[in-house]
Amino acid sequence: MPVNLNLAPGIAIDNIGLAPIAAGIKSDGSPDLLLVQLPDGSTCAGVFTKNVFCAAPVTVAKNHLNESKGAIRAMLINSGNANAGTGEPGIAMAHKHCAATANALGIDTEQVLPFSTGVIGQLLPDDIMLKGIEIASQSMGADWNAAARSIMTTDTEPKLTSRQVSIDGETITITGMAKGAGMIQPNMATMLSYIFTDAAINKAHLQKALEESVATSFNSITVDSDTSTNDACMLVATSEKSALSPAHKEWGVFMQALSAVALDLAQAIVRDAEGATKFITVHVTGGADTEQCKTVAYAIANSPLVKTAMFASDANVGRLLMAIGKTEIEQLKPEDIRVSIGDVCAFEDSGIAHGYTEERGAAVMSEPEITITVDLGLGDASAKVYTSDLSHDYVSVNADYRS
């Protein structure tokens, strides 16, 4: 059961074709292939995993994005098999499936981006993929909910949401979908996420907009500190509506909406994290710089002892102090640090806060949404990281994944 997962509904973007099908990659017959067709004139930007063992489709997608100068016309996404750890045969397979897609849709091979998610270390089933591409290319529709569902792996709910803004009297829509529930500590990208807008934005500006919105959303979440081999986040502008750029006076309005979609999707991944019973915001303030704040926030968010305490609704201040301290950041001085659990100050002046009781802490910790605030007392920077707790179900999901 996801923790308070209530996304604003997804709104269709005109002239984007979606073909989610059950190709037969997953053994249980659930949807596992999504072909996305983009209108001519679309621009595309992307951020990808930094994992050394990045999957074959990641390598091919990066190349195609460069070669086509962002003029992408199709995205081929499969779940159930990650095509990672598959070497040259995996790369050849991803190429072949892009070529088949290009052929079916009458576009160039480098205008197709491949994405895969699922089990690592197995080659994709070639025949099933080719057959799936053929069927999908002939069944383009506009069912966005079904599309979001077809890219799921251990997710329990599809993740799809939208924002609309009015710019120059025109309604601009931003609609995104994402998948991911485990192996989540993205770096410059997340699991798989696809965000679309009908505005017209050139590739360079689109890339900048994506990186800015990802920093505070997909790059600020963690479930288990593990970074996937297949992470990718793409932003597509179909150019159906007016042109936008950072020079436009309403660019900030657009960016705010884009960041909201990205943040909602990133938080949705944490809310639906494997075994999650709590949604936890770690807010670190008073840092010398943002990176320092993120280091402390991730140390707390990734600590198994903090995460099990969250699961137990245990207001264990000691584990929070331990996690802050293990960063070994030399500037940190215990006497300057203030820790709050929700609105309850738990630690200040080098000791447990006056008037703090475990009962007051536990009252906050028993809620499904918990905010831990740490003031480092060093400067003006701040950062937020979102995470889930470590429960028995996390162990069950990950110990029984393939059985």
Added chain:
Amino acid sequence: MPVNLNLAPGIAIDNIGLAPIAAGIKSDGSPDLLLVQLPDGSTCAGVFTKNVFCAAPVTVAKNHLNESKGAIRAMLINSGNANAGTGEPGIAMAHKHCAATANALGIDTEQVLPFSTGVIGQLLPDDIMLKGIEIASQSMGADWNAAARSIMTTDTEPKLTSRQVSIDGETITITGMAKGAGMIQPNMATMLSYIFTDAAINKAHLQKALEESVATSFNSITVDSDTSTNDACMLVATSEKSALSPAHKEWGVFMQALSAVALDLAQAIVRDAEGATKFITVHVTGGADTEQCKTVAYAIANSPLVKTAMFASDANVGRLLMAIGKTEIEQLKPEDIRVSIGDVCAFEDSGIAHGYTEERGAAVMSEPEITITVDLGLGDASAKVYTSDLSHDYVSVNADYRS
């Protein structure tokens, strides 16, 4: 149930007094205070946690070790309360208890080292400690097993072992005890460990010997990536036997025995780790330097997805590749990396190894002791890190710790 925890028996060191008592710090009445009395002429070396929130006794022990120039005569160790996150009142308390111990034993206050382990964020019960010190100072004995038992917290078994070597026709004994089962990724130290020898070694050489033996033992283990606020590892030479120094031709024999005691105790902590069902050795070879090998080894050993796969006896090669790759070490090239599960080669030449099957991997993974070997193909350095799996019991132990 610890995993294959079979230590060589502990051998008493002459003229060390031990008084393990139940002072009443722990509510269940189990032993919780150990007073160790060392003979005149003893030298002492120590390594301590680098956690920013290091506990009051760590600060005081470091100061006393310097002020006494290593001429330590007593160690006061309590379990059940860590005296951490307690600010100046905690420091004052640790001082007061050292003074009371010194007074009872007729030595100087700075010749007493305090150590605490247990719950963080609570002041020590002063009356109980003072009464305990009084009782303990009058009941010195030589029960080493009871001493090792009295420093336990979530440990299920006491950890005590010895080695003896013959140097210049004289038998030199090295006996160590340790406690720890969670909050374990020591940095320059471990949980609490006390190693004693009857040789005569000056403070500088003793410190060097300790740091050397700790690097490949207590600083090469992880249970949950969390570094305690109270870690300390002490090495005492009582000087009852002959003098040793690095210039002595048999120094290597002594160091080998000391390292064996440290490694056995460090591995014992992992074998008795919270919820452990497997003992896992991650052996990284072919690295550019030792630090690089340790980075990769810890990335694997700390990955919740690898640890749950171990618990499930799941030969999940993909999770191993993910963990290696998430280190983002730029030099790493998938085509140079070789991964073996036990003796079974699972990944080489950028893909799953020829002849590898999940059945062959799973046969290794179902054993209680598993070695994962990763050859980075870059150089001649290597490192070993020891860890446990992530089980339902780990969650239970840490979610129910204080209830």
